[in-house]
Amino acid sequence: MTVVAHDLTWGAGRRAIVAGVSLAVARGETLGLIGPNGSGKSSLLRLLAGLRKPWSGRVEIEGRDVAAVARRALARQVAFVQQHAATETSVTVRDVVRLGRTPHRSALSGWSAADEAAVAAALARVDMTERAAQVWQTLSGGERQRVHVARALAQAPRILFLDEPTNHLDIHHQIEILRMVRELALTSVVALHDLNLAAMFCDRIVVLQAGSVIAAGPPEAVLTTDLLRAVFRVEAEVVPSPRHGRPRILFEPG
Numbered sequence: 576m577t578v579v580a581h582d583l584t585w586g587a588g589r590r591a592i593v594a595g596v597s598l599a600v601a602r603g604e605t606l607g608l609i610g611p612n613g614s615g616k617s618s619l620l621r622l623l624a625g626l627r628k629p630w631s632g633r634v635e636i637e638g639r640d641v642a643a644v645a646r647r648a649l650a651r652q653v654a655f656v657q658q659h660a661a662t663e664t665s666v667t668v669r670d671v672v673r674l675g676r677t678p679h680r681s682a683l684s685g686w687s688a689a690d691e692a693a694v695a696a697a698l699a700r701v702d703m704t705e706r707a708a709q710v711w712q713t714l715s716g717g718e719r720q721r722v723h724v725a726r727a728l729a730q731a732p733r734i735l736f737l738d739e740p741t742n743h744l745d746i747h748h749q750i751e752i753l754r755m756v757r758e759l760a761l762t763s764v765v766a767l768h769d770l771n772l773a774a775m776f777c778d779r780i781v782v783l784q785a786g787s788v789i790a791a792g793p794p795e796a797v798l799t800t801d802l803l804r805a806v807f808r809v810e811a812e813v814v815p816s817p818r819h820g821r822p823r824i825l826f827e828p829g
């Protein structure tokens with residue numbers, strides 16, 4: 576499914592936090608959203624997912640204005656992995672992932688074999704099958720993050736929005752989650768702080784600064800020494816990987 580944003584503006588009080596953002600995500604594409612702290616990545620993701628109403632502009636998913644799509648219908652198509660997702664503490668891992676099936680079930684339908692299979696597959700994808708019966712509250716930060724990704728996968732969406740899905744994960748699981756996101760036949764938009772991971776796993780990258788898009792394109796076009804200096808205030812050398820040609824960023828002490 577495609578996601579297109581037209582001139583989105585949103586803010587708090589009188590301050591614009593997302594200012595005139597237009598972008599398009601092609602079907603099946605993995606789009607990375609990068610930018611310094613406070614540049615508006617989370618706010619933009621929420622607007623794109625239809626969780627927040629813009630002051631002006633609009634978002635179209637597969638050509639339809641998200642504001643006009645019923646919540647439940649939207650939840651069958653779009654999943655959102657939030658940065659600080661809260662979950663009731665007394666439930667098990669399996670219960671959390673089961674919640675992902677809610678948009679697909681009617682009040683009358685029971686829990687089906689297809690629901691169970693979707694939950695089992697999602698748990699396996701994030702390497703949490705063995706912890707399915709563990710109580711949520713007792714999980715580590717990275718395990719919680721993987722369970723939230725599993726809940727989104729159980730939802731069987733066609734578009735996946737992820738806000739910093741790797742910030743608590745060890746390097747193995749960072750790579751596994753992003754590899755999985757890229758390999759799934761889904762359209763996905765993922766906010767990331769790790770620029771090397773963005774370079775490795777995103778088809779295209781959008782750079783936000785103070786709520787506006789200041790660069791967009793394939794990683795090798797966007798992630799330049801000049802951009803890293805101007806936007807992220809770091810000195811870095813950027814070299815193509817001999818293995819896959821994607822940029823590798825080597826940070827310098829400055």
Ligand SMILES: Nc1ncnc2c1ncn2[C@@H]1O[C@H](COP(=O)(O)OP(=O)(O)OP(=O)(O)O)[C@@H](O)[C@H]1O
Nearest residue numbers: 587588592610611612613614615616617618619766
């Ligand atoms: N509801 C709100 N009310 C007031 N200010 C807000 C609100 N939501 C976001 N902000 C502010 O807007 C700016 C952008 O926030 P946002 O969370 O979108 O940035 P971000 O790029 O995701 O940041 P980070 O990399 O730190 O997660 C921040 O300065 C934040 O404090």
